Every structure is written in structure tokens, then in C-alpha cells.
Amino acid sequence: MVPGLVVLATDSDEVQAVVALCHELGVPFVARGSGTGLSGGALPHSEGVLVVLSQMRRILDVDPVAQRAVVQPGVINLDVTAAAKPHGYYYAPDPSSQQICSIGGNVAENSGGAHCLEYGFTTNHVLSVELVAPDGSRTRLGTTAPDAPGYDLLGTVIGSEGTLGVVTEATLKLTQGTAERDDPSALQVTAAGQAGLDPALMAAANSSGGVLGKMVSPQNLAIAAAAVGMTGREGDLFRKVVGWSLGFLALMCLLVLGQTTVLAWMLP
Numbered sequence: 001m002v003p004g005l006v007v008l009a010t011d012s013d014e015v016q017a018v019v020a021l022c023h024e025l026g027v028p029f030v031a032r033g034s035g036t037g038l039s040g041g042a043l044p045h046s047e048g049v050l051v052v053l054s055q056m057r058r059i060l061d062v063d064p065v066a067q068r069a070v071v072q073p074g075v076i077n078l079d080v081t082a083a084a085k086p087h088g089y090y091y092a093p094d095p096s097s098q099q100i101c102s103i104g105g106n107v108a109e110n111s112g113g114a115h116c117l118e119y120g121f122t123t124n125h126v127l128s129v130e131l132v133a134p135d136g137s138r139t140r141l142g143t144t145a146p147d148a149p150g151y152d153l154l155g156t157v158i159g160s161e162g163t164l165g166v167v168t169e170a171t172l173k174l175t176q177g178t179a180e181r182d183d184p185s186a187l188q189v190t191a192a193g194q195a196g197l198d199p200a201l202m203a204a205a206n207s208s209g210g211v212l213g214k215m216v217s218p219q220n221l222a223i224a225a226a227a228v229g230m231t232g233r234e235g236d237l238f239r240k241v242v243g244w245s246l247g248f249l250a251l252m253c254l255l256v257l258g259q260t261t262v263l264a265w266m267l268p
């Protein structure tokens with residue numbers, strides 16, 4: 001579908017001006033980030049305006065003390081983590097398309113990935129947004145406080161597939177640590193903590209070819225707990241029991257392996 005007109009917006013004022021004009025003239029408009037959405041929400045209208053946000057790609061602020069980043073909507077998901085990494089933080093929502101999809105698209109789709117099993121979806125990591133409503137008015141929803149008072153209008157916008165307005169800025173919550181996908185050693189340390197494992201047991205599990213160590217990753221344990229319908233405290237207990245059992249198994253494997261090696265060395 002070819003749009004009637006394409007606008008490559010570079011700031012919030014331009015988005016507001018275009019949307020206000022569309023409202024005045026009764027012309028439909030569609031917001032577009034990187035165009036990876038699978039539900040087709042960014043498909044243009046042949047008689048309408050396609051408001052492309054990919055030029056609005058500036059990270060406006062990274063505040064490690066407040067654990068926040070303020071970004072324009074066209075910022076690529078993985079670029080938030082890249083900007084936060086030197087401060088010891090990352091942005092947890094990690095859709096598989098994170099190398100290309102935009103924060104605006106993530107907000108509109110409430111996107112998520114493997115980390116979200118443990119840390120929640122986009123809706124749990126957006127503190128506030130600046131929004132240009134379909135009538136061209138500009139408003140800010142949410143606050144930088146952990147829990148905003150009043151109606152959760154921000155929650156209504158997140159996941160609304162661009163139907164409630166165009167997000168022109170987002171304040172994101174940063175998570176302390178490293179995106180585990182990037183750093184296998186961080187995965188193991190986190191896994192030990194999450195599964196409540198003794199680091200020595202964890203080291204044993206890792207030295208058994210790394211296979212058992214990978215099995216007790218927080219993601220896998222969370223998936224396993226969810227698969228058997230265990231959540232909350234039940235899920236925690238499940239993760240601990242499975243984590244300990246696998247760690248114990250790894251230790252036994254090491255002992256048997258060690259004994260076999262010693263016997264093979266002693267016997268002629």
C-alpha cells in the first residue's frame with residue numbers, strides 16, 4: 001500500500017503540527033517506527049499521511065542514579081542498552097527484533113522477549129511518555145515516580161497499537177546488570193543468585209561442559225515453572241528445587257568422573 005503522503009518528522013513539534021493538520025482536514029494518519037510490527041499496524045493508508053518516526057533517534061538522557069533513560073520514539077531498542085551499559089545498566093524488554101525495532105513501536109505493541117518472563121513486558125519498563133493525541137494536543141502521561149497516582153492512562157496507551165496517538169518521547173526504566181545474552185559469565189552469576197544456588201555448586205555445574213549451567217538459567221527455570229503452572233512463591237520454590245537438583249546432579253557427575261579418572265590412572 002502506497003501512502004498519500006510521507007512525513008519524516010524530526011521533533012515533537014513537527015509531529016504535533018502534522019497530526020493537528022490531519023485532524024483539521026479529516027485526513028487519516030498512521031505512525032510508523034521501524035516497520036517490523038507483525039500485526040500490520042504501521043501499514044499506510046492510501047489516502048492518508050504516514051508519520052515516520054525513524055528520524056527521531058536521539059537518546060536525550062541516561063541517568064544511572066535515577067535508573068532512567070529519556071529517548072525519542074525512533075531510538076532502536078538495543079541502542080538503549082548500548083547507552084546504559086557503560087553505567088552498569090540495560091533495558092530489559094528484548095523482542096527478537098531488538099536490533100531494528102523502535103521504542104515507539106515497542107510502546108505501541110507492548111513488546112517483549114526472553115527477559116520479560118522474569119522482568120515483565122514493555123509496560124513494566126516505561127515510566128512516562130509524551131503523546132500527541134489524534135486531535136493534535138500534546139500531553140504527558142505517567143510520572144518519573146515508581147507508581148503514578150490516578151488512572152493508569154499510560155497503561156492504556158502502552159499496547160494500543162498507535163490508535164491513541166503518537167508517542168514522541170519515552171522515559172524508560174533501566175535495569176541494573178548486564179543483558180545476559182551478551183555476557184555468558186553474567187548469566188551464570190545471575191542464574192546462581194536466582195536459583196538460590198551455592199556459587200561453588202554453580203561452578204561445578206558450569207564445569208560439567210557448561211550444559212547443566214545453562215539449564216539452570218533464570219529464563220529456563222522461569223519457563224519450566226510457568227509450564228507447570230507455578231507462579232509466585234510456588235514458582236520460586238520450584239526454581240530452587242530444580243536448580244538445586246541440577247546442581248547436585250552436576251556435582252555427582254564430577255565425583256564419578258573424578259573417581260573414574262583416578263581409577264584409570266591407578267590401574268595398570
Ligand SMILES: Cc1cc2nc3c(=O)[nH]c(=O)nc-3n(C[C@H](O)[C@H](O)[C@H](O)COP(=O)(O)OP(=O)(O)OC[C@H]3O[C@@H](n4cnc5c(N)ncnc54)[C@H](O)[C@@H]3O)c2cc1C
Binds near residue numbers: 111
Ligand atoms: C524478526 C522479528 C522478530 C520479532 N520478535 C518479536 C518479539 O520477540 N517480541 C515482540 O513483542 N515483537 C516481536 N516482533 C514484532 C515487532 O518487532 C515489535 O512489535 C516491535 O515493537 C515493532 O516496532 P517497530 O518500531 O518496528 O514498529 P512499527 O512496525 O513501525 O509499528 C508497530 C505499531 O506501532 C505503532 N507505532 C510505531 N511507532 C509509534 C509511535 N512513536 N507512537 C505511537 N505508535 C507507534 C504503529 O502505528 C503500529 O501500529 C518481531 C518482528 C520481527 C520482524
